[in-house]
Amino acid sequence: MTARHHVVVLLFPGVTLLDVSGPAEVFAAANSAGADYAVRFVSPSGGDVETSVGARIATESLADLEGAPRIGTLLVAGGESLATRPVPDGVVTAVRAVADHSDRVASVCTGAFALAEAGLLDGRRATTHWRHAAELARRYPVVTVHPDELYVRDGAVFTSAGISSGIDLALSLVAVDHGRNLAHGVARELVVYMQRAGGQSQFSAALDWPAPSSAPLRELCADIVSDPADAPPVAELARRAHMSVRHLSRLFTAELGVSPGKFVEQVRVETAKSLLDRGHGVMDTARLSGFGTDETLRRAFVRHFGVTPSYYRGRFPTDPVREPYRSTTSNSSSDAPVATGLR
Incomplete structure (x- = not known):
């Protein structure tokens, strides 16, 4: 019989909804395939937490975890504020407290900033959303940031890139726990790639170099x-x-x-x-x-x-580029209308 694996997902106001729901759906699909993940949503003070899209998620408090079984995975979700403002003390305290009772820790997107602020990425390799990778490296120079990776594993610490890559991360955790065959089945069920080709630079915006001083x-x-x-x-x-x-x-x-x-x-x-x-x-x-x-x-x-x-x-298919439609003057005496650029 598969041992129950307890997953604690740490939320905070403004958390990105897909950072939470994407991995949670992976664990739920894995349960349908024979795994036994118990997912709990926790926030520093408990109660309803408003997400990035306005939807609210009911959470437990840290006190509710006292006396609970050993935590298999602490998953810290991301949110824009973690990269653009100081990480709240309550989030840092929660990360440290739960991590002390977890077998492994992981983050989605800018959740890496919370892990770094808590000291859990010191001397480790990590990644985050491509847009915030330089800021993570600047703010935490003891962290080796890999801006192009979809997810990075360094021992028992996992970090993932932007938003949807939380699904990639969760699939990799399922593969570690239950093997690639079960994880492949979950990927097929969710209609996603088990392992996407390339890194997150293929999704990034245009070149963004610092302005030269000379x-x-x-x-x-x-x-x-x-x-x-x-x-x-x-x-x-x-x-x-x-x-x-x-x-x-x-x-x-x-x-x-x-x-x-x-x-x-x-x-x-x-x-x-x-x-x-x-x-x-x-x-x-x-x-x-x-x-x-x-x-x-x-x-x-x-x-x-x-x-x-x-x-x-x-x-990333798009409509093919069309040359401008040019009307031609017919030599015919027909009264047919001249073609326009509308198709």
Whole structure:
């Protein structure tokens, strides 16, 4: 008989609803397949907690856990406020108190900030939503942040990326507890991937580099970003900036953390992703983004995002780009109306 595994999900006002409901549905589906998870929703003071969408979830208080069976998993859900404001003392206290009686701890999205504030990520690898990864690394320098991972396991501590990746995390926990076959069955039941290809950079927004402090570098970067297809070789970039290639490379590395060539490539792959998002084909995207050939684009895309352009385009389908509809003047004397751009 399967031993009961107690899961405590920690909530707070403004918690992201999907951070809570996604993993909870995974555990519920696992129970239907033979597992035995008992999920409890807890908040620092108990009572109804209002979520990000306005729905309220009834929670227990920390006092309600006193004398309860050993907790198998503490799962800290996320919310925008954890990354943009100091983590509330009550949340930190709750994390520490429950973690002391848990076999493992996990977080969804910005819940990693609560784990970090409680000291549970010190010296560990972790991830969070791609948009807040840099802030997590800045605020907690003792944490090694992996911004492109969907979830990271470091011993008995699990962290996951943004929002829906809480489902990926929960599936991985089920696989640890009951094997991949049962977890695969849960994934099929929920109609989700057991393990998504690539990292969360494929979902991220456009390039967001810090503004260089030196004027020549700012101008070069602006030129590259505005027209990546026409970005010249590094030697020409250096000539335009009136400096040596070596000095230009030192400036790029010091201010942006990458070489000039890597910067151009990063801009081009982000441009390519944007073009694919808008419905362009792979060959057209390669030309417009400056890669020239679809094979060159494919290699760079896989290097940065872990998936091919064709795979990415298939997973995020959009209506194909249509050329502007141009009406033509007919030589016929027919009174048929001229076609318009509406289809």
